[in-house]
Amino acid sequence: MKITVVGTGYVGLVSGACLAEMGNDVLCLDLDPEKIRILKEGGIPIHEPGLDQVVARNVAAGRLHFTTDVQEAVQFGTIQFIAVGTPPDEDGSADLQYVLSAAKAIGRHMTDYKVIVDKSTVPVGTADKVKAAVRAELDARGENIPYSVVSNPEFLKEGAAVDDFMRPDRIVVGAEDDQAIFLMKALYAPFQRNHEKLLIMDLRSAELTKYAANAMLATRISFMNELALLAETLGADIELVRHGIGSDPRIGYHFLYAGCGYGGSCFPKDVKALIKTGADSGHNLRVLNAVEDANDAQKLVLVDKVVERFGEDLSGKHFAVWGLAFKPNTDDMREAPSRVIIAELFRRGATVTAYDPVAMPEARRVFGEDARLVYAERPMQALDDADALLIVTEWKEFRSPDFDVIKAKLKSGIIFDGRNIFDPALPKKAGLTYLSIGRP
Ligand SMILES: NC(=O)C1=CN([C@@H]2O[C@H](COP(=O)(O)OP(=O)(O)OC[C@H]3O[C@@H](n4cnc5c(N)ncnc54)[C@H](O)[C@@H]3O)[C@@H](O)[C@H]2O)C=CC1
Numbered sequence: 001m002k003i004t005v006v007g008t009g010y011v012g013l014v015s016g017a018c019l020a021e022m023g024n025d026v027l028c029l030d031l032d033p034e035k036i037r038i039l040k041e042g043g044i045p046i047h048e049p050g051l052d053q054v055v056a057r058n059v060a061a062g063r064l065h066f067t068t069d070v071q072e073a074v075q076f077g078t079i080q081f082i083a084v085g086t087p088p089d090e091d092g093s094a095d096l097q098y099v100l101s102a103a104k105a106i107g108r109h110m111t112d113y114k115v116i117v118d119k120s121t122v123p124v125g126t127a128d129k130v131k132a133a134v135r136a137e138l139d140a141r142g143e144n145i146p147y148s149v150v151s152n153p154e155f156l157k158e159g160a161a162v163d164d165f166m167r168p169d170r171i172v173v174g175a176e177d178d179q180a181i182f183l184m185k186a187l188y189a190p191f192q193r194n195h196e197k198l199l200i201m202d203l204r205s206a207e208l209t210k211y212a213a214n215a216m217l218a219t220r221i222s223f224m225n226e227l228a229l230l231a232e233t234l235g236a237d238i239e240l241v242r243h244g245i246g247s248d249p250r251i252g253y254h255f256l257y258a259g260c261g262y263g264g265s266c267f268p269k270d271v272k273a274l275i276k277t278g279a280d281s282g283h284n285l286r287v288l289n290a291v292e293d294a295n296d297a298q299k300l301v302l303v304d305k306v307v308e309r310f311g312e313d314l315s316g317k318h319f320a321v322w323g324l325a326f327k328p329n330t331d332d333m334r335e336a337p338s339r340v341i342i343a344e345l346f347r348r349g350a351t352v353t354a355y356d357p358v359a360m361p362e363a364r365r366v367f368g369e370d371a372r373l374v375y376a377e378r379p380m381q382a383l384d385d386a387d388a389l390l391i392v393t394e395w396k397e398f399r400s401p402d403f404d405v406i407k408a409k410l411k412s413g414i415i416f417d418g419r420n421i422f423d424p425a426l427p428k429k430a431g432l433t434y435l436s437i438g439r440p
């Protein structure tokens with residue numbers, strides 16, 4: 001099948017490469033000439049394990065191409081995936097300007113039947129807006145070319161994106177006409193072998209399903225984070241509680257890890273957008289408001305623990321921070337807890353040496369030149385002259401350190417672990433004070 005992907009960012013590039021891997025001819029469009037130049041020269045503008053091989057293999061096979069030419073891109077694919085960004089507007093709602101300008105471009109240049117697929121995360125009712133935007137362009141041209149609009153939200157996770165796309169738990173397709181349903185079924189036929197993974201539904205239900213999924217996962221995390229704080233006060237261990245409840249199949253083990261808050265480009269944005277959608281339609285989504293409040297507070301929990309030990313004024317104190325990305329296996333720092341934690345340490349007068357296996361270039365962009373923040377080349381180097389260590393992202397390489405070396409380096413001998421990555425017995429055996437989330 002011939003496919004165009006409009007927007008070659010994170011989701012667009014992963015989707016385009018994986019759709020090519022499934023045997024389709026794919027043309028990826030982006031308006032950012034720098035991104036397309038990098039891709040055409042064989043580079044990858046994002047950090048995602050395994051993606052470089054899939055891209056290289058399909059470019060070499062002649063199935064995956066990149067362009068900045070809007071007309072060429074629109075005329076190429078029968079299926080047009082819109083995978084542009086939907087960042088939060090000032091009031092928390094999803095900003096649809098990129099989606100609607102992509103829809104207009106399709107309406108402006110299409111010459112035959114198109115299935116226009118919203119893959120971006122968009123509020124309920126966006127498919128109707130996309131339909132109207134395309135119709136307005138066709139009317140302006142005096143054309144009546146047929147088209148369908150489909151909602152096909154994406155559920156991939158950064159750091160595991162290729163696997164998530166190629167081995168999906170489910171594929172949600174919102175569509176309302178037979179021709180679009182036929183083509184989407186044909187496109188996703190390779191995933192149908194073993195399970196009934198393709199869920200066809202109406203457009204609005206598909207759009208709401210995406211927000212419901214992210215909001216449910218964020219709710220689990222905030223719930224566990226609140227219980228972790230309670231466990232600390234009561235002298236219980238949240239890790240044991242997690243096992244205790246996860247073994248109930250109605251609850252399950254996934255996404256029950258307490259920590260220093262959820263970040264990333266999706267949960268914070270999508271929880272906000274769903275709250276706004278609720279408010280706009282007269283529904284105060286009380287649970288989700290609480291999920292967001294709890295998460296904002298959770299991002300400061302590590303600093304609260306630092307203040308308990310070192311006092312409100314941290315002038316003259318120096319901290320090592322392990323982990324800057326919002327989670328491991330990505331260099332993405334959007335809404336990362338590290339940003340809030342480091343900013344709060346600065347506000348209280350402290351300085352920081354940070355280490356992250358891949359996100360340090362991104363951190364330099366985020367924090368700019370700031371004498372209060374320096375970077376280490378290795379995790380242990382970050383501990384030089386540090387009063388204490390804060391662990392913010394659970395990278396694998398942090399999991400088995402030499403605790404005796406940490407004890408020798410840290411002035412206070414305290415580790416504040418925001419991701420519960422150690423068995424508490426190990427740092428304690430080396431004489432360290434180990435303060436994690438929700439554990440005695
Ligand atoms: N990042 C993630 O893990 C996931 C993101 N999503 C959703 O997918 C959507 C895209 O997210 P990302 O890929 O992270 O965004 P991104 O910001 O990485 O990429 C968006 C790309 O679209 C391009 N673009 C904007 N307007 C364009 C236009 N009119 N024509 C062509 N290109 C255009 C931009 O230059 C940029 O390269 C969002 O709605 C997001 O919520 C869904 C699942 C996972």
Ligand SMILES: O=C(O)[C@H]1O[C@H](OP(=O)(O)OP(=O)(O)OC[C@H]2O[C@@H](n3ccc(=O)[nH]c3=O)[C@H](O)[C@@H]2O)[C@H](O)[C@@H](O)[C@@H]1O
Nearest residue numbers: 154155156157158255256257259261262263264266326327
């Ligand atoms: O809509 C999206 O864009 C995507 O958002 C999330 O994916 P992602 O943001 O890549 O990352 P997650 O693995 O979900 O982690 C999000 C945050 O939650 C935190 N988290 C996760 C799990 C957990 O148990 N505890 C916890 O604190 C992570 O540290 C991270 O900061 C969803 O998991 C994807 O299914 C979805 O497609």
